[in-house]
Structures are given as C-alpha cells and as structure tokens.
Amino acid sequence: MSLTPQLNHTLESLKFQLKDAFWALSSCICQESAKVKINGRTFKVVKVLGEGGFSFVYLVQDEHSGRQFALKKIRCPSGNEDVRQAMREVEAYRRFKHPNIIRILDSAVVQDPSGDGQIVYLFLPLYKRGNLQDAINANLINRSQFPEKEMLLLFKGTCEAVRAMHDYQAPIGTSTDPFSSRQNQSQHAKNTNHRRLSGEVGGRPVTHGEDDEDDEEDELFPQPEGDGDGGYSYHGAGSSRSTVPLVTKSRPDEGETIYDGDEELSRIQRDAARDNAHTGETELVPYAHRDLKPGNVMIADNGAAILMDFGSCMKARVKIENRSQALLQQDIAAEQSTMAYRAPELFDVKTGVTIDEKVDIWSLGCTLFALAYSHSPFENTQTTEQGGSIAMAVMNAQYKHPNSAYSQGLKDLIDAMLKADPQQRPDIHKVLEMTENAIRRLS
Numbered sequence: 001m002s003l004t005p006q007l008n009h010t011l012e013s014l015k016f017q018l019k020d021a022f023w024a025l026s027s028c029i030c031q032e033s034a035k036v037k038i039n040g041r042t043f044k045v046v047k048v049l050g051e052g053g054f055s056f057v058y059l060v061q062d063e064h065s066g067r068q069f070a071l072k073k074i075r076c077p078s079g080n081e082d083v084r085q086a087m088r089e090v091e092a093y094r095r096f097k098h099p100n101i102i103r104i105l106d107s108a109v110v111q112d113p114s115g116d117g118q119i120v121y122l123f124l125p126l127y128k129r130g131n132l133q134d135a136i137n138a139n140l141i142n143r144s145q146f147p148e149k150e151m152l153l154l155f156k157g158t159c160e161a162v163r164a165m166h167d168y169q170a171p172i173g174t175s176t177d178p179f180s181s182r183q184n185q186s187q188h189a190k191n192t193n194h195r196r197l198s199g200e201v202g203g204r205p206v207t208h209g210e211d212d213e214d215d216e217e218d219e220l221f222p223q224p225e226g227d228g229d230g231g232y233s234y235h236g237a238g239s240s241r242s243t244v245p246l247v248t249k250s251r252p253d254e255g256e257t258i259y260d261g262d263e264e265l266s267r268i269q270r271d272a273a274r275d276n277a278h279t280g281e282t283e284l285v286p287y288a289h290r291d292l293k294p295g296n297v298m299i300a301d302n303g304a305a306i307l308m309d310f311g312s313c314m315k316a317r318v319k320i321e322n323r324s325q326a327l328l329q330q331d332i333a334a335e336q337s338t339m340a341y342r343a344p345e346l347f348d349v350k351t352g353v354t355i356d357e358k359v360d361i362w363s364l365g366c367t368l369f370a371l372a373y374s375h376s377p378f379e380n381t382q383t384t385e386q387g388g389s390i391a392m393a394v395m396n397a398q399y400k401h402p403n404s405a406y407s408q409g410l411k412d413l414i415d416a417m418l419k420a421d422p423q424q425r426p427d428i429h430k431v432l433e434m435t436e437n438a439i440r441r442l443s
C-alpha cells in the first residue's frame with residue numbers, strides 16, 4: 001500500500017519522537033543522565049524543554065564549566081535535503097542580529113547513530129522563564145491576566161524583532177540568489193552552509209558567523225578540549241552506553257565539506273568570490289518569520305521578549321504567477337505555520353498577487369489577542385460550535401473581543417492588525433508607533 005507523503009511524514013515524525021522520548025525516559029529510569037559529546041565536550045542532558053515535529057529541545061549542562069544551554073536536536077531522516085532545511089534555520093539565526101532575536105551559539109551536523117540519516121544540533125542560550133505561551137498557560141491556571149503595560153512591553157519587544165526582519169538590509173551582490181520558493185530556499189541553504197562550514201569566506205576564516213560579535217559568541221560557547229583534532233571528532237559506537245556516539249562537523253578542517261561533490265566546491269568558490277566583490281553597500285530585502293505565535297517568543301531573565309524558531313523564515317515577498325506556485329505557498333504555510341495564527345491570504349493563495357511581510361502583521365494581531373485573552377481569536381470553541389471552520393473564520397476576520405478591562409487603545413491596535421485584506425493592515429513601523437502610543441497613554 002502506498003502512503004501519501006503527508007502520512008509518511010507523520011509516521012516518520014512519530015517514529016523519531018518515540019526514539020527521542022525513549023532516550024529521555026531511559027535516562028530517568030536508569031538514574032543516569034544521557035550525555036552528548038560534541039567537539040570533545042560532554043554535555044549532560046538535564047531534561048526535555050520542548051518538542052516539535054522532527055525536533056526535541058533539551059536543557060543540557062556542560063560537564064566541564066557547569067554552564068547550561070538549550071540544545072535543539074533536529075532529526076533529518078532523508079539525509080541532505082532535510083539537513084539543508086535545518087541549516088536554513090541556522091542561517092536565519094545568524095542573519096538577524098538584534099537584542100530581541102535569539103542568538104545561535106554553535107551548530108553541528110552529525111551522523112544519526114541509529115543509522116537513519118543525520119542530526120543537526122543547534123546550541124542556543126537557555127531561557128529559563130519559558131515562552132509567552134507558557135505565561136498564557138500560567139494565566140489560565142491562576143485565573144489571572146497580564147497587566148496591560150507589561151503585555152504591551154512584551155509585544156513591543158516582539159515587534160522590534162519583527163522590524164529587524166522586515167527591514168533587513170542585505171549586502172548588494174549577495175541578495176540576488178533566489179530565496180523565495182521552497183526549492184530555491186533549499187539550494188540557498190546548501191550554498192551558505194558550505195560557505196560557513198568549509199573554511200574561508202572573503203579571505204578570512206569563518207567558524208561560527210560573520211562579524212565581530214561572533215568572537216563574543218566564541219567566548220560564550222565552550223571550546224573544544226585539546227584533543228588535537230581541529231574540531232572534528234568521532235566518538236565511536238563503543239563509547240559508554242549513556243554517551244550518544246557522534247561524528248561532529250561544526251568546525252571541519254579548511255576545505256572540508258559536509259556534502260561531497262566537485263560541483264558544490266566550485267559553487268562555494270563562486271560564492272566566496274562574489275562576497276569578496278561586494279562593495280559594502282546594502283539593499284532592502286524584507287524577510288518574514290511566517291510562524292509568529294506566543295510559543296515562539298521566549299522571555300529573557302530581564303523580561304525582554306526574544307523571538308525564536310526561524311524554521312519557517314523566508315524572503316517576505318513572493319510573487320504568485322501561476323496556480324502551482326499558489327498551491328506550493330499554501331502547502332508551505334500549512335506545513336510550517338500554525339492555523340490559528342496564519343494569515344487569511346495563506347489559506348487560499350490567489351494567482352497574480354504578491355504575498356508579503358503583512359502575513360506577520362496578522363500573526364502579531366493574533367499574538368496580542370492571545371496575550372490579552374489567553375487564546376487566539378480563531379481558536380475559541382464558539383466559532384467551531386457555530387459550524388464555521390477556523391479557516392472560514394480567519395478568511396472573514398470573524399472574531400470578538402471578550403469582555404475585559406483592557407483599554408480601547410489596545411483593542412484598536414489588535415483590530416488594525418486583524419484586517420482580512422493585507423493592504424489594509426499597518427506595516428511594522430505603524431504597529432510599533434501605535435504600540436508606543438498605547439504604552440504612553442498608560443504611563
């Protein structure tokens with residue numbers, strides 16, 4: 001019997017979740033923590049922080065320094081194509097450098113010890129206070145609500161992160177590579193991944209990222225203990241039972257590539273030459289996050305909102321020229337974003353339009369609504385009980401504000417973002433202006 005690709009995907013996902021759950025559970029039962037070894041450092045897996053379709057996020061502790069990190073483990077069962085998809089996320093983390101956007105400390109691509117494809121590990125700073133969805137859940141349990149000003153400050157931080165994406169300035173000469181369809185995104189990730197992992201870009205060595213900030217990151221992230229392997233280590237299957245055997249390649253030798261092939265090498269050289277040639281001038285290349293929701297905004301120790309999960313991020317403006325492009329965009333949105341936060345134009349993509357960064361403005365409207373009333377405007381039971389589906393409610397922008405003590409200014413801000421027609425929605429600058437005005441009125 002042949003299974004549909006979607007069913008196959010779901011089965012694969014279940015299989016990997018079971019494996020990872022077993023890994024986490026066995027370490028509890030054996031009273032012995034699972035361990036991961038990367039670049040000669042051993043990390044103790046303390047607990048699971050969260051999970052997605054093909055990924056688990058663990059709290060890990062560096063055995064040497066005692067420092068704790070969040071380790072995102074992305075399973076790539078089909079090999080290189082999945083790795084490229086995962087590396088798009090790494091690439092996005094490195095592209096946007098902003099106080100309200102999560103920073104990546106390191107990444108590694110390793111062989112899956114169980115033999116099914118590869119695993120991509122992302123090391124991220126640990127946010128112990130959890131995300132905005134956790135805070136919403138706590139409100140529900142405690143029958144409490146965010147104070148309006150605190151809520152608007154969290155929302156403002158989120159908007160500032162989004163503004164950094166919508167206003168992204170790319171160096172001229174590096175933004176011509178197509179990055180607006182899924183096929184092209186994969187290719188782009190493949191190219192940039194190679195550039196980063198294979199030694200030098202523009203005549204200078206590249207290890208983690210592109211600018212001076214990365215020196216700081218090098219200090220933050222534990223460095224390899226001198227096992228003399230230049231950052232490439234292999235820990236065979238014969239190592240201790242609780243240690244996950246890995247082949248790590250986060251810092252390969254110069255010229256070494258994760259993917260083989262002369263064609264790839266010459267592409268890397270072309271990319272490097274092109275980077276050398278660029279003049280330092282920049283041009284506006286807006287990016288959209290495409291999966292904004294409370295669960296993707298962490299809360300830092302100082303209370304700042306930190307945007308994360310860039311797995312769906314892409315160039316914002318996508319011209320839809322024919323039906324197959326429209327269906328592709330619809331499929332991508334269905335796979336990579338959450339229905340109750342998804343913009344109406346992504347439910348039924350029309351031919352002849354350009355999808356743009358206004359999809360994020362809609363999701364911001366849903367996010368602010370959820371902060372205020374503890375659920376998305378399109379996931380309350382009434383809508384479905386009345387017979388309408390979420391999709392219909394979204395496409396008609398059909399929702400109601402529950403009774404609350406929140407100001408009219410807050411309600412107006414939400415309503416401005418939740419316009420079915422993207423052209424009627426404010427841009428991120430206007431949203432920030434309205435948010436700041438609303439905060440000022442409360443002071």
Ligand SMILES: Nc1ncnc2c1ncn2[C@@H]1O[C@H](COP(=O)(O)OP(=O)(O)OP(=O)(O)O)[C@@H](O)[C@H]1O
Pocket residue numbers: 049050051052053054055056057070072124125126127128130131295296298308309311
């Ligand atoms: N740096 C971090 N610090 C603390 N917890 C984290 C961190 N990163 C992720 N988490 C937790 O792990 C969960 C899943 O993370 P993330 O959203 O990156 O995974 P995902 O597989 O892309 O999930 P989704 O399917 O929701 O998109 C988060 O909701 C959060 O609770």
